[in-house]
Amino acid sequence: MKRILVLYYSRTGNTERMANAVAQGAKINDNINVKLSFHIEPQELGDFDAILVGAPTYHHEMPVDFKNLFEEAAVQGISLKGKVGAAFGSYGWTGEAPKLILEIMKNRFQMQVTEAPLLANYLPSEKILSSCRDLGKRIAENLLNTP
């Protein structure tokens, strides 16, 4: 059984729509367990094979909850090395948050980051939601193909 976490923050529902689609796409069969959540304790992060984070951009930043989560995970020495990481989110005009998260995943935690950030300008279109489902599916399929 492979475990995927889809962790998200959303104030007005745009990133939440994306997170729902990512989680839906990831649930490809009974060998994949998907947890969709807006909160996780740092020590729980180690339980997952892939961590997919949905982060809208506010004031050029990632949500403070995620900043604290990564900081706390680092302080506690939680190893995420080799786990798959991806990030997505809705934005208005700059959209830094998913990129910042991918950098932390890659540079601080040595996670495997192969997907570019998936962004939606405000309300995600049907096309973007389909890309979100594809992202979840691709990551789940890759996990099942990895011993």
Ligand SMILES: Cc1cc2nc3c(=O)[nH]c(=O)nc-3n(C[C@H](O)[C@H](O)[C@H](O)COP(=O)(O)O)c2cc1C
């Ligand atoms: C107070 C405020 C600050 C914002 N700052 C940014 C920003 O710095 N860069 C950006 O791309 N979008 C910014 N936005 C736009 C949001 O990212 C956008 O509304 C997004 O769809 C919110 O996603 P959510 O519905 O998942 O919360 C801002 C919006 C508000 C209300």
